[in-house]
Amino acid sequence: MNADKLTTKSREALISAQQIAAEHSHQEITGLHLLAALLGQDDGLVRPILERAGVPLDALKADLDQKLLSRPRVEGGEPYMGRELSQTLRLAEKDSAARGDEYVSTEHLLLGLVAAGGAAGELLGRHGAETGRLAAAVEAVRGAQRVTDPDPENKYRALEKYCLDMTALARDGKLDPVIGRDEEIRRTMQVLSRRTKNNPVLIGPPGVGKTAIVEGIASRIAAGDVPDSLRHKSVLALDLGALVAGAKYRGEFEDRLKAVLEEVTSAEGRIILFIDEMHTLVGAGAAEGGQDAANMLKPALARGQLRCIGATTLDEYRKHVEKDKALERRFQPVFIGEPSVEDALAILRGLKEKYEVHHGIRISDAA
Template sequence: MDMNRLTQKSQEALQEAQTAAGRMGHTEVDGEHLLLALLDQEDGLIPRLLQQAGTEPKELRAAVREELSHRPKATGPGAAPGQVFVTQRLARLLDAAEREAKRLKDEYVSVEHLLLALAEESSSTAAGLLLKQAGITRDSFLSALTQVRGNQRVTSANPEVAYEALEKYGRDLVLEARSGRLDPVIGRDAEIRRVTQILSRKTKNNPVLIGDPGVGKTAIVEGLAQRIVRGDVPRACATRRCSPSTWAPWSPAPSTAGSSRNASRPCSARSRPPRGGSCSSSTNSTPS
């Protein structure tokens, strides 16, 4: 495959896989080393996607380390410390990841494509078997990927910035409702039903809640999140996420203007679900 098509995180994962193989005394870097490297990116996309799919990354990481610990190590006077070779299987995995990227109409091979290629191996390899035992299949991982990245495509070498914008600058109200952290919403049934109706449209499906601070705009969205958890919404809204963010109109200082614009672009892009509309709330307040 063309290595220039790898995203920054994919390149880092391959480099870390090679480093890990050398550190363990292995002469070859294989798919299990790559899986371990992906799991070791604790602030990266893969651990978050695995959690979204219902798998605990730390437990899977421990299982991969256990598997690698049983592999033979290069010892003796002829062993070259740190010298490792890429297996044919790993080369095939990279080709498979490139095909996954093309299938998803992505311009770069990102970490999710690498994980999809590993999951596609299923029980035929140790990495595929460990993923399967952890409940990760190609379909379940694709479902989690759709929830996180929506309808976005990988068009840059650093796509994770866009994926994680709402997680960084907003809150997942559906997750909070599921864990019981939201208070009950009283007296807003009509507004919540209206928002649900608009979101269920095929066109013109972007409700906007406008009002002064404190009038209860966020409460309406919280009520919607609670209904999603209860299953009390139309099918079109059943898989949506509610992530309010506080991007009120303001003029940042010159020193922070660039970073603010970079943050707001992916945040606004991600707020639209894969199919259908988004629900936004805004205030008239101005941050200090």
């Protein structure tokens, strides 16, 4: 097998398998050592795939440890790759080619272990990791993504990594109630329901409650209290900080955002992306030599494949967004003012109980 065709995670797993064999004084590197290495990758894909397939990871790990301890120990000499592991790599490469992938990733190694049989394959099968269930789990985790570079993991489950599902939080009762903003919520939903130019941008001073309005929309979607055009939608808040964090190499930020946009567009309109501090998109990522985030959004916005809610202040909107005419054309401003005194009192009364529970105190109306 050509080692250049292994992804970074696959190479790390094989190196780790050799180290595990050496630590146990095992002469032969087997599928069991590779499985232990794959399960040890905290940020890898194998554990999420096995969880998706319904495999009890703790029980699998306990049985695997027991099998490794029961193997004969031989002191001296370097561990060598056995026939079972060689067969696993051949089958993994075959699976990669069948899927149209250009590299052998860790999910291919996992499927190779099952296909090769051997002690690792039998152990996986005993815990419910048979080929059909694993293949379905791989499709669910990977989606439509193909392995076209040595570091594909950043492109999988991008929405889980870089977005927060506000609709799910609303269903779980984890969002505060939104009080006294019915008119602003109605106007924002009206823009979202348009056929064209259906991307509202909430413009108002810091702390005025722009995010609360989006939370109000998410809560109404969760409760089914929305027009038909917004039913069964999900509001996901983009975490721009997480996208930028740790992006060391040229194009890494670009790849992450591209993966997010691909998942959003593949949802075929079921996702509404909320971008707080929208002005920070202009120039984000460009310092490393790639496109900035705003330019990456424009094609999807222009084709109507991406529905967005932005939020920013009036000064930042004029300074960054208005100057970019192509970006400005895609958004409809919705101006958010401070609540009236009556509305502010209603908001305080509505939130009073949550603060009382949190702090273990009583708050009187006079306070």
